[in-house]
Amino acid sequence: MNNAQLIEEMRWQLRQIEDRKAENQRLLADIAGRDHATVTSPDRSVTVLAGPGGVVSEVRLAPEAMRFDAGTLSRTITAAIREAVASGAPLRQPPRPAPPQAQPQPPRKQAPADDDDPYDTVFDV
Numbered sequence: 001m002n003n004a005q006l007i008e009e010m011r012w013q014l015r016q017i018e019d020r021k022a023e024n025q026r027l028l029a030d031i032a033g034r035d036h037a038t039v040t041s042p043d044r045s046v047t048v049l050a051g052p053g054g055v056v057s058e059v060r061l062a063p064e065a066m067r068f069d070a071g072t073l074s075r076t077i078t079a080a081i082r083e084a085v086a087s088g089a090p091l092r093q094p095p096r097p098a099p100p101q102a103q104p105q106p107p108r109k110q111a112p113a114d115d116d117d118p119y120d121t122v123f124d125v
Helices: 003-033 063-067 070-087
Strands: 037-040 046-050 056-061
Touching (some): 046 070, 056 070
16 A cells, blocks of 8 residues: 555544544433423523433533522522433333242142041951
8 A cells, every 4th residue: 555545544433433432422421311301490590411220420500590599590500410310201210020930839738637447457358
């Protein structure tokens, strides 16, 4: 291979790497967004992202949220968190193993009771 071919091969490989990187980022963003609930307060000052099991993963405050007094901001954040947690997906439980299958047992011979004598004994002769 000459230099021009090597350079073109490297460019092709870099394009492949960039394409794979973009695809991986898209897949990761899709996974991160799946099973998450995003709630924005009515005044759009607070956004909460809650994941499976109601785990809050992010709280975002818009610049206008800073104009609220502490009590109002606290109530707005708390309300948004409660709504996000309530609408979040439940935790996925790991699959439970199947109960072990009972092995068929051969029928047991019943022990003769004291009053059960065999029919043919030496005394019957």
